[in-house]
Amino acid sequence: MPQTAPRHRIRIGATTVTYLPDGAVHADPEVIFPATAARDWTSHRQLLDTNGWLTATVGSFLVRTDSSAALVDLGLGRVNFAVPGVATYQGGRLLASLHAEGLSATDIDLVLFTHLHRDHVGWTSDGMGGLTFPNAWHLVDRAEWDHWQSHTDATGPDLETVLTPLSPIVEFFDARPPEPGLQTIPTPGHTPGHTSVLITDPASETRLLILGDAMHTTAQLTEPHWHFRSDADPALATTHRRVYPVIGVSGVVDQ
Template sequence: MTLSRRTFLQGAAALPVLGAMPRLATANMALGSATLTTVSDGSLMLPGSFIFDPMPKDELAPILAQYGQDSERLTPECNLALYRDGTNTVLFDVGSGPDFMPTAGTIVDSLDAIGLAPEDITHVLFTHAHPDHIWGLLDDFDEPLFYEASYMMGRAEWDYWWNPETVNTIGDARAAFAVGAKRRMEAIEEAVMLFDDDDEVLPGIAALSTPGHTPGHMAFEVRQGTEAALIVGDAIGNHHVAFAKPGWESGSDQDGITAAATRQMLLDRLSQEQMALVGFHLPDGGMGRAEKEGSAYRFVSA
């Protein structure tokens, strides 16, 4: 099956609206005197082919069975990381907003549940510009929702989506992604701050280039003294196949070969250093650790 925009949208629309009322529970960890929390933006409804199409079906089936994962339907959580150090209140990505999927776009309610309003966010750092990460940028009046925040994005990611040729080269399935990203980026064009790999973008937060899912995808290492966590965005996109077979190409990645190499690098590092990780689409709030099991890995929730 070749994924087109039509098959993607038809597949998602055919799925039952399961869990339309989002789980607002959060996951938390302390990093020195700072705190790292995840806040829910709801969940997605995706056809299994969106990820599984390029994978060998005979080897895939037992892995999905092991994890109780349906091959036809994916309903991943959307977990936005929130970092508070007493000075800055930093949100990583902004979620889907109201225009992507009916089960997503709940970030304002989730923030309210922990006593925060959009104006309390001092900085927004983007991992990348796919719809479930940037379409929540604008409010009902097409103004930035987090209006007191400074916006920051990796230079390579900004340049990719800003390029007028991207909509023509990204493929039919993702053409709307490009249009939607550009419209939202135009709203912050005059104010956005760009950064590069290995830059310390804020005190205690360093950028790490993790390309493949998108050309300029960024992860972030958050560190206070000897305590650290890695916010991986969609560079590790699920808790099953991504850990069991990190070298397999995934249909969700724009460059499957590069994404697989990035995923392997991240899992090697995370398991060796036993560093906490936060994944946008990982379960139970997205926080946990990667444990090595032979040539594979396993996600252990926090």
């Protein structure tokens, strides 16, 4: 039976990248990958639980150097609900995972969003009108931000807890590039402004790529044409999966 991903650290030179679990999603694979049928999952049975549903861990990536601490994506937030016949969603562990690394919310200097679907922005605000990470710059792709100003979708960011708190302070990758060692790579398709993040360090030749939702499961390593139900442009999303074919289990590429 598949297990959710634990907190895990990778070192690249003097930089550390730590996966911080927030929660998990269990979903009917034939529903979330609408072009598939039961027979298509026969060779991927190891990814399915005893109910035949796909298990996915949702969380954030902590990128630490000697001078800064950044988060890539902000998980599900404190949620526990089900969409009957589709998926269950449970989150709420991100701050505890961060504290286990010896950090608090005020220690985060930078937040990068790969995109603004609800399972990537859950800890944006503190529920009282403020930001969960009050000392951090919050960056996103400009096309992604503009898209959600005029589109209402159940998968998109909540107005009260995400868009409104971010509006006065959000910045865009084209105007304020992330700090050295963090390079944004446009990978639209899942959403109009979806972005992946390449992490490098001058002391190492290793590079890591945080994919966001350019890929949702390792089954797509061999089935890159399988599109996700909420892909805005399935063909474009598939193109980017073919460009980055060597993907780590938790969304990190070691190239």
